[in-house]
Amino acid sequence: xxxxxxxxxxxxxxxxxxxxxxxxxxxxxxxxxxxxxxxxxxxxxxxxxxxxxxxxxxxxxxxxxxxxxxxxxxxxxxxxxxxxxxxxxxxxxxxxxxxxxxxxxxxxxxxxxxxxxxxxxxxxxxxxxxxxxxxxxxxxxxxxxxxxxxxxxxxxxxxxxxxxxxxxxxxxxxxxxxxxxxxxxxxxxxxxxxxxxxxxxxxxxxxxxxxxxxxxxxxxxxxxxxxxxxxxxxxxxxxxxxxxxxxxxxxxxxxxxxxxxxxxxxxxxxxxxxxxxxxxxxxxxxxxxxxx
Amino acid sequence: xxxxxxxxxxxxxxxxxxxxxxxxxxxxxxxxxxxxxxxxxxxxxxxxxxxxxxxxxxxxxxxxxxxxxxxxxxxxxxxxxxxxxxxxxxxxxxxxxxxxxxxxxxxxxxxxxxxxxxxxxxxxxxxxxxxxxxxxxxxxxxxxxxxxxxxxxxxxxxxxxxxxxxxxxxxxxxxxxxxxxxxxxxxxxxxxxxxxxxxxxxxxxxxxxxxxxxxxxxxxxxxxxxxxxxxxxxxxxxxxxxxxxxxxxxxxxxxxxxxxxxx
Numbered sequence: 001x002x003x004x005x006x007x008x009x010x011x012x013x014x015x016x017x018x019x020x021x022x023x024x025x026x027x028x029x030x031x032x033x034x035x036x037x038x039x040x041x042x043x044x045x046x047x048x049x050x051x052x053x054x055x056x057x058x059x060x061x062x063x064x065x066x067x068x069x070x071x072x073x074x075x076x077x078x079x080x081x082x083x084x085x086x087x088x089x090x091x092x093x094x095x096x097x098x099x100x101x102x103x104x105x106x107x108x109x110x111x112x113x114x115x116x117x118x119x120x121x122x123x124x125x126x127x128x129x130x131x132x133x134x135x136x137x138x139x140x141x142x143x144x145x146x147x148x149x150x151x152x153x154x155x156x157x158x159x160x161x162x163x164x165x166x167x168x169x170x171x172x173x174x175x176x177x178x179x180x181x182x183x184x185x186x187x188x189x190x191x192x193x194x195x196x197x198x199x200x201x202x203x204x205x206x207x208x209x210x211x212x213x214x215x216x217x218x219x220x221x222x223x224x225x226x227x228x229x230x231x232x233x234x235x236x237x238x239x240x241x242x243x244x245x246x247x248x249x250x251x252x253x254x255x256x257x258x259x260x261x262x263x264x265x266x267x268x269x270x271x272x273x274x275x276x277x278x279x280x281x282x283x284x285x286x287x288x289x290x291x292x
Numbered sequence: 293x294x295x296x297x298x299x300x301x302x303x304x305x306x307x308x309x310x311x312x313x314x315x316x317x318x319x320x321x322x323x324x325x326x327x328x329x330x331x332x333x334x335x336x337x338x339x340x341x342x343x344x345x346x347x348x349x350x351x352x353x354x355x356x357x358x359x360x361x362x363x364x365x366x367x368x369x370x371x372x373x374x375x376x377x378x379x380x381x382x383x384x385x386x387x388x389x390x391x392x393x394x395x396x397x398x399x400x401x402x403x404x405x406x407x408x409x410x411x412x413x414x415x416x417x418x419x420x421x422x423x424x425x426x427x428x429x430x431x432x433x434x435x436x437x438x439x440x441x442x443x444x445x446x447x448x449x450x451x452x453x454x455x456x457x458x459x460x461x462x463x464x465x466x467x468x469x470x471x472x473x474x475x476x477x478x479x480x481x482x483x484x485x486x487x488x489x490x491x492x493x494x495x496x497x498x499x500x501x502x503x504x505x506x507x508x509x510x511x512x513x514x515x516x517x518x519x520x521x522x523x524x525x526x527x528x529x530x531x532x533x534x535x536x537x538x539x540x541x542x543x544x545x546x547x548x549x550x551x552x553x554x555x
Contacts, residue, residue: 181380186350189368191395201398205385288384289429 045274070256079260088245092264095241098154099226102161106218109162110169115199117170118177131171139164139225143232157229164221172214176207209285216277220269227265296323297483298347298451302356305342316342317509319356322502324451324485329477331486331498331517335541339509340487344455347485348374360450370399373444377456379436382428382443389415389424392443401447414446415439417476434465438472445482452484458493467522470496474521491537495520495530503540513540 037043053072060071070078082088117127139160146156180203188202204211230243240248242264249257285291300323305316316339324330332340345351347358349368358365360372373395375381382391392415396407415424418438428436437457444452458466470493477484488494494501495517503513517533524530 181378183376183378183380184383186348186368187374187376187381189350190348190372190374191370191398192368193398197398202383205383208385284385288427290384 067255070259074256075259075263078256079263082260088264091240091242091245095226098157099161099222102158103165103222106162106165107169109166110173113170114173117174118199127170127174131167135167135171140228143229152233157226160225160229161222164225165218168218168221169214173211176210177203180206209291212285219272223269297326297361298324299359303353303358304355305339305346306354315508320511322514324483326483327481329484329497329499331488331494331501332504333488333494333501334504334509335489335506338504338506340504341455344453344487348372348453370395370447371450372453373447373449375440375444375454375457377459379433381440382436384428387425387427388420388439391439392446395443395447410446414442418442433461434469437469452482454484454486456487471522473497491534495533496522503537
């Protein structure tokens with residue numbers, strides 16, 4: 001049976017001159033303009049945005065009830081009016097300032113915690129227990145407690161923002177550190193790197209995709225928490241944030257202004273996500289081939 | 293002490309898995325002299341990689357001692373640069389040039405100006421000048437391996453430790469890399485400790501071969517293999533040495549293990 005299996009017909013050998021590949025041109029050629037337009041991500045996203053706006057406008061006009069659902073044009077009109085008068089800019093800046101303070105504190109604490117965690121086994125256990133406890137706890141649920149501890153004002157907001165950033169970033173960083181390939185660790189230790197230099201020069205860049213994911217989640221949590229917290233109490237100080245701007249407008253039944261406030265929240269989210277973080281990704285993990 | 297560069301005497305190595313205590317090598321002796329291309333050869337399970345890790349300072353022997361230039365090895369250090377089998381040893385966030393420069397920078401072995409000059413020179417030498425500013429993920433396996441060797445050599449370690457560096461490459465690239473390693477050695481006469489499971493590679497690359505038996509790893513033989521390279525593959529002395537090693541490892545029982553250990 002094996003004998004017959006191995007028998008194949010006798011064939012002649014051949015050597016041929018290479019076929020001219022001129023028909024398909026160079027091995028590599030630049031994409032045509034049309035091909036690039038279709039592949040352009042920014043353009044695709046813009047198209048989606050325009051489609052959403054068109055649907056919004058048509059629906060609002062059909063509903064014809066400014067109290068429930070103002071049109072896009074009306075919203076934009078209110079938005080530009082409030083931007084021009086400086087009210088919205090002021091409110092947004094107040095929010096962003098609070099956010100920046102909370103985010104910075106959260107990152108600093110996360111760095112401290114994770115460095116401590118990789119330094120020792122017990123540190124890892126402490127951090128995993130803490131993140132398991134506090135990560136599922138909604139930051140906004142801590143607001144009443146924060147109000148008792150820190151009173152009405154920025155410190156309470158900063159406290160809840162820190163809470164929402166800290167655990168997301170720590171968890172992701174720790175996961176990132178753990179998944180650094182053994183070879184890379186050994187090649188770092190081979191050079192005699194230890195302690196903070198080892199973490200800074202090997203672990204952090206090697207775990208950067210995961211750290212970046214943590215930063216993004218942390219940012220989204222923080223922004224959401226802040227706007228929500230301001231809705232609960234922006235009442236105390238005259239320099240309220242964007243959440244307070246929305247809350248005020250709702251009290252006046254000024255739905256177009258509520259929409260313009262929401263628009264501001266979305267716009268800032270979009271800018272941070274698709275400009276700042278995109279740029280950071282393009283310059284790091286994409287460039288290094290660690291993420292597609 | 294002898295005049296050997298690296299002296300391994302009576303080394304027993306053990307490591308723990310969650311369920312077992314594994315003895316990787318048992319009372320292994322050998323010494324490597326300046327300029328040796330010393331190959332540790334053996335089938336899987338003979339503890340050859342563990343032995344290399346111990347020389348690298350990543351684990352301590354439970355018995356015996358490992359000395360380099362008479363000094364006892366107790367931790368990893370840049371005097372023993374390792375080249376790993378995996379391609380992950382290059383830092384993906386650094387270009388070829390930065391990867392080669394990095395070890396010199398962190399160890400401060402050379403002044404900054406000299407370090408950059410050395411990096412340029414060694415990249416040129418391994419034929420990657422064109423790819424100087426490219427990130428590792430854009431390189432082929434063979435090129436990554438060349439960068440890994442370049443970054444180790446640029447530091448001028450006392451000894452280069454190579455853990456099956458060509459095992460993950462395709463056969464054609466492996467052959468090229470072996471030739472390049474030998475060509476580099478002809479230029480620089482560095483000392484290298486090379487681990488492999490391939491008899492053919494051991495004979496081609498090595499000037500001296502330590503044959504280990506498995507479970508646990510013990511010395512079976514120490515042979516000279518100088519003067520044999522790719523050009524001598526068909527020659528009778530190559531075949532004779534190959535057969536001799538084969539018989540040492542598998543006790544002449546060629547049928548059972550015919551394919552094992554030969555790449």
